[in-house]
Amino acid sequence: MRLHRLRITAFGPFGGAQEVDFDDLSAAGLFLLHGPTGAGKTSVLDAVCYALYGSVPGARQSGQGLALRSDHAAPATRTEVCLELTVAGRRLELTRQPPWERPKKRGSGTTTDKAQSRLREYDASAGSWKDLSRSHQEIGEEITQLLGMSREQFCQVVLLPQGDFARFLRADAEARGRLLGRLFDTHRFAAVEQRLAERRRAAEAQVRDRDAELLADAHRMQQAAGDIVELPLPDLAPGDPGLAESVLSWAAIARSTARERLTVAHYAQSAAESAQAAADRVLDDVREVARLQSRFAEARERAARLEERSGAHREAEARMERARKAEAVAPALGLRDAAEADHRRADAEEAHARAQLPETFVDAGAAGLASAARKAAEELGGLESARRAERRLAELGSERDALGRQERADDDVLQDAESWLASWEETRAGLQGRIESAQECAHRAEQLAVQREPAQARLAAARLRDQLAGDTDEAHARVLAARERATDARAHWLDLKEQRLQHIAAELAAHLVDGRPCAVCGATEHPTPAQKIDGHVDQQAEETALAAYQRAEEQRAEAERQLGVAREALAAATAEAGDAPTSQLAEQAEELTRRHAEARDAASGLHAATEALRQAEREHERRLAAHQEAAVRAASRATRRDTLDREGAALEEELAQARGTAGSVSARAAELERLVGRLTEAADAARGAADTAQRLKDADARLADAAFRAGFDTPQAAAAALLDDAAHRELQRRLDAWQHEAAAVRAVLAEADTAAAAQRPPVDLAAAEQAASDAARRVREAASARDAADRRCTELDRLTHRATASVRRLGPLREEYDRVARLATLAAGTSADNERKMRLESYVLAARLEQVAAAATARLQRMSSGRYTLVHSDDRSGRGRSGLGLHVVDAWTGRERDTATLSGGETFFASLALALGLADVVTDEAGGVRLDTLFIDEGFGSLDDQTLDEVLDVLDSLRERDRSVGIVSHVADLRRRIHAQLEVVKGRSGSAVRQRGH
Structure with missing residues (x-):
């Protein structure tokens, strides 16, 4: 990574726009960033970090957002940092703008704009910049991937903070572990420790749960065994050693004792069943004798009752004989009763039919009535044409009524339309006013x-x-x-x-x-x-x-x-x-x-007023069309009414002749239809009455002849001797019951064993039943005891099998727990096998610290003229742990001592060597990304001239790897030694930068 150019606007102490050309400064390999205290030297480094990661280093992170803005900046100038650099062979430009409060474009006051970011890449083939992204997240991921390090790692290996490494030299193992953990991202090893600890706790919980299940089964076995086992259950808790063996041993004792109790219960049940069988046999014998004695006494009582009812039995037999003789007369009686009923019904029907006829037909016979019916039917057939004319006349009346209703409806339509149209202009003007008012409110x-x-x-x-x-x-x-x-x-x-x-x-x-x-x-x-x-x-x-x-x-x-x-x-x-x-x-x-x-409520009626106007206009068009259509229909109705009047007059003349004295043709036809029906009904009734009278006379003659042949003086005597079905069945039942009872009594009295039993003395049935009940109760008690013993054995066998299975499943769990516990304690540094008491993460960090110490020693020996060497120590320290110790070996004394004993100047160049070594190791860890630009912040004022020369020689040697190093310091001697300089000058209007190349 090489920095080319940095532009800063309204950032930190810089009120205006400032530009730093790192290409010019880096040409000498070593350049100085100096200026008075508070001028803003560190703010230049903050700007580099902010451009790359969107935040500033270390404790200054709390000053993000609005606090990054310069107090010297003009209100309309936006804070911006733009960094141009080359990384992984790509030339990029990063622009960051934090959120800021700007004056409002309209009105007074300010408003806050959001933060903005932009990433561009230089296209050498096209000779121009192209946009890659404006997303904070995408830019952050792209830069982190290209550099291969987080913001914390970048601030530690590129912006070398000497104060931090001086504290690192004097820090304890815990503090060193925190810093190295952030730089080398060893949290995954801590996660392994945590995961092993969690697995240990989970395995321990599983073992305890299985022990608890086993102990619960043991308590269930104790409940199932009851008081048969005198040995108490072992007083053990889940996780106690020997729990499984103690439970299984106690279960074996409980099972053997339960089986002994089951055998005893079997023998007791067999003895009780034998005693019950003997008592049941005695009871059966006693019950049989008692039954025979009771049977003989009951037969003697039944025979006495039969003798008392013998007279009534003979009377019933005589009544049954007379009823059998009367049954021969029963058919003739039925025929005569049926003929008499038919005759009475036919006379009633004839009288009813004649009562419906006019007086002229009262004395007419059946033939006369039938002739009159035929004549009336002929007259009815001649009225069919008149009926059609009458129906047509009714249709004409309905049509005239419909025309009248249409006329009245059209009159209403005309009046309503004329009334509505008269107020149309006023309605439209009102709706237009509502619309204009609502528009003004909106x-x-x-x-x-x-x-x-x-x-x-x-x-x-x-x-x-x-x-x-x-x-x-x-x-x-x-x-x-x-x-x-x-x-x-x-x-x-x-x-x-x-x-x-x-x-x-x-x-x-x-x-x-x-x-x-x-x-x-x-x-x-x-x-x-x-x-x-x-x-x-x-x-x-x-x-x-x-x-x-x-x-x-x-x-x-x-x-x-x-x-x-x-x-x-x-x-x-x-x-x-x-x-x-x-x-x-x-x-x-x-x-x-x-x-x-x-105003908004008043304006909300605009849509309703506009819609009302549209509806009113549609209603106006509809009313006007309805008025015109009603006028056309009125003219058509007048012509149709004249036609109907002419046709109705002709039909009225025809119907007057057809209906005669009746009110209408239909009424006349109805009269004729009723007359034809009544005449026909009366003729049929007269013929039926004559036929039933003749049948009644014949039935009386046959009944008298049948009664004489059956031996009865009159038909009435024969009818009195008859029995209906119910009386006949009841009389026959009484006769059969008497015969059956007499036969049964004779059979019982003739039995030899019943007569023999009656000669013996009465037996004691209650005593025999009590003895049998006691024997059955003892059998039930013995069976209940055997069932309880059987269930106890079954339950103990089931629970023992379950406990045995639990013990078999518990074995692998205990092995797993022991294995995981050993690994967890080993990784946590608490195991006896871990002699150094070193955690897994500390072990990895110790290896990294050993690499850093080796890389730092190469530079520290040059800075100290071969006197000092940094070595890693894994001796135990605080809390009994080890692995992150750092000592310095003094070649002058040959002794190894703690880095905290170094003087101020020695601490500076030792920490500088450590920072450079750490930068090399972290760079290799991040994938070998070249770091062509480094910054070292302060600490040179504690060095003497000779040591300062040696330190500058070491820094100058970094150019061998094509690096440029920027030293941040206000030491005056460095301004004479280093020619390429970037000076930060502070003033009342903000700080400014002055650059001097090589």
């Missing part, structure tokens, strides 16, 4: 909407102004408190430092060893070393106080930054809202909103 609503938006914006700004005023007061109070805490912490640190320096001799004496030279005087004998006094302040206490002071300073700076942000926001809100009270602005905004709503 125009007024648009004007009010334009006025309402600025009023609402000022109201929102006023409310924000009021809120920010309180926030600013709170922030100011926090700043005062933070300053006081920082002052107290600094005073406490300086007091401890002074106390430590006063007794530093005792601290140095604690490290003296006889025979070894003193680090201060070089003596090998130490006769009276200084002793520590009570309350001695050691290095740890001083560093703790220093750290507390630094934290307080950071909190103070953060509080002051927040106060500045609050004040800037308050000023912006006050500029937009003005000095008007919030209540007044709220009233103005509410009034504009109300007037806008009223």
Whole structure:
């Protein structure tokens, strides 16, 4: 990656447009970026980082967005950073514009524009730039892919922050691990540690769950066994060793005891069943004797009752004999009753038919009635033509009525149309007025909407102004408190430092060893070393106080930054809202909103008024057409009415002759039809009455002859002797029942075993039944006990089988848990096998740190004239862990010591060597992307002339790899040594850059 040109506008301290030509500066290989404190040297590097990644380095990230804008910039000048560079063989141009508040184009106040980005590539064949993207996300992904490193890595290996690496040299293993983890992205190894820990917890949970299931089965077995097992269940919890063996052993004892109880229950049930069989046999014998004795006594009682009913039985037999004789007369009786009923019905029908006839036909016979019916039918047939004429006359009347209804309807249409058309002009003028009024309201609503938006914006700004005023007061109070805490912490640190320096001799004496030279005087004998006094302040206490002071300073700076942000926001809100009270602005905004709503409601009737006018015009056309059509139909109706009148007069003359005295032809025809029907019905009824009278006479003669032959004096006597079906069946049932009962009694009294049983004494059936019931109860109790024992054995067998299967499934889970637990503890550094107590991520980072130390040593030896070498150490440190130690080997003493013991100048060039080495390693890690431009920020003021020459020689050697190095420093001696310079000059209107090439 090589930088070519940087253009900065209204960024940081630069109020106007500034341009840096890195091609001219890089031609010498080494160039200097210098200027007074606060001029903006670091802001140049911030601009490079912001152009590439859209954010600035490190702690300055909190100043994104509006805070990047220069306070010296003109209101209409937009903040912009444009960087031209070559990376991966492609020449690109990156332009970034952060969000900014600009003056509104219309009205007063400001508005915020969104951030913008643009990426272009130079097309050498076409000799022009072409746009690639304007998306923040796409540009960020493209740059990260081309450079092969994140923003944090870029700031660490291209913009070399010496202060960070000085802290890196003195940091503990945890701090080094955090930095190296961000640079080399070793989070995947931490994820492996976490994944192993999660798998360990999951496997442990599975083992515990299976143990809990096994223990639950054991408790179920204990419940199933009840009190048959005296040995208690082992008192173990899930995860305890030996749980499976203890449960299976207890289950075996429970099963054997349950089987013994089942065998005893089988024998008890067999004995109870034998006793029950003997009691049942005795009961059966007693029941049979009792049955025979009861049967004989019951037969004697039935025989006595039959003797008492013998007279009634003989009377029933005589009544049955007389009924059998009367059955021969029954057919003749039925025929005579049927003939009499037919005769009475025929007489009634004849009387009813004659009552419907005129008086002239009362005495007529059947033949006369039939002749009169034929004559009336002939007259009815002659009225068919008159009927057709009458129907036509009715149709003519209906047609005249329809013409009348049409005439009345057309009159209504004419009157309605003439009335509506008379008011048409007035209606149209009213609708036109509504439309014009709604249009005026719509125009007024648009004007009010334009006025309402600025009023609402000022109201929102006023409310924000009021809120920010309180926030600013709170922030100011926090700043005062933070300053006081920082002052107290600094005073406490300086007091401890002074106390430590006063007794530093005792601290140095604690490290003296006889025979070894003193680090201060070089003596090998130490006769009276200084002793520590009570309350001695050691290095740890001083560093703790220093750290507390630094934290307080950071909190103070953060509080002051927040106060500045609050004040800037308050000023912006006050500029937009003005000095008007919030209540007044709220009233103005509410009034504009109300007037806008009223105008909008009034304008909402525009569409309805326009639609009403269109409907009224269509109604006008419809009414006019209806008026014309009604006039045409009136003329046609007059002609049709004359035709109908002439045809009706001719038909009336014809019908007057046909209907005679009747009201109409139809009425006359109806009279004739009724007369024909009644005459025909009366003739038929007269003939039927004569026929039934003759049949009744014949039936009486046959009945008298049948009664004489059957032995009855009169037909009435024969009829009285007859029985209906129900009486006959009842009498026969009584006779059959008496005979059946008599035969059954004789059969029982003739049985030999029944008679023999009656001679024996009565038996005790209740005692035999009680004995059998007791035996059955004992059998049920024995069977219930056997079933319970059987179920107990079955349940114990089932639960034991289930527990055995659980134990078999638990074995692989325990093996898996043991294997995963070993891997998890090994990766976490807590295993006994991990002698260094080194986590997996620390192990990977240690390998990277070893590479960085090797790469840094090559430059550190040149800077220190071969004296110092950086080495990686995996000795244990805090929390018992190891792997990220960094020591320096002093060739003059041959001893290895901690990097924290280096002096200020030594710390600078050691950290510089470390930064350059880290840049090489990270570059290789990122895919070997060439870094042709590097920046080194400050630290050269702590070097002497000789060491400065050696450091510059090392930096100058970077040109061997076609690199250019920019040194950011205000050391005056560097301005004499380095000819290519970029000077940042500050002034009241903002900073500016001055460039001097090689």
